[in-house]
Amino acid sequence: MRIPPLYRNSNWQRLFAGMAVGGCISWIIFLFMFGVMQERNSVIMQEQTNKIRELQSDIKIWQDDYKELNEKNEEMLTIQKIKVELTNYEKYDIKDSQSIHTVQDAIQDDLRSLLAKDLATVYKNKEIIEKAIENKIVKINGKKYEFVIREIHYYTTIHIEIELRLAD
Incomplete structure (x- = not known):
């Protein structure tokens, strides 16, 4: 038994070449889209990290002010x-x-x-x-x-x- 000589037929060669070129082009498009999406997500994550740091520093400032006010109020306690x-x-x-x-x-x-x-x-x-x-x-x-x-x-x-x- 022999393999049919399809490699000589140009229609089949064009089909396989088109599939290979299409696969490469689709892979490049996929990598581009995935990279853009990952870059967008990393920017969002960086913004959220910065916002979390800001909010934590704000919380610390509020807590310090709250403790200071409580201490002042305790100093000013009166007999009721x-x-x-x-x-x-x-x-x-x-x-x-x-x-x-x-x-x-x-x-x-x-x-x-x-x-x-x-x-x-x-x-x-x-x-x-x-x-x-x-x-x-x-x-x-x-x-x-x-x-x-x-x-x-x-x-x-x-x-x-x-x-x-x-x-x-």
Whole structure:
């Protein structure tokens, strides 16, 4: 068996030559289109990278400003409220809630001058506040009581926990 002598036929030669030339031309067109598309994508990616860097630097600037403002605001905190809590009154059989409430109000009235004061100033004078409370003697149901401070929390609300003790 023999291969037919088609290589001598010029029609077949033109067909194969056209296929080879067409393949090369289409490959060149494909490479050109792919290159243009990749270049466009790399430009877009570079722009996005630059924008991300800018936004990250903006975020850092905003965060620094936010922290600075928070620090300034904390420095300018003022006392808004005073809460007094009386403990261990059950030990002395004081069941009159009116008396307890009156004592708490009296202490709050004594400390009312601290309202709207700077938190740092109030904290610096904490010994004076403690002595003012502890030196106070109150008469409840015919007995004299003095106060002992157990806890004081200083923030926009001053929370004071006080114990009763019989005065000598």
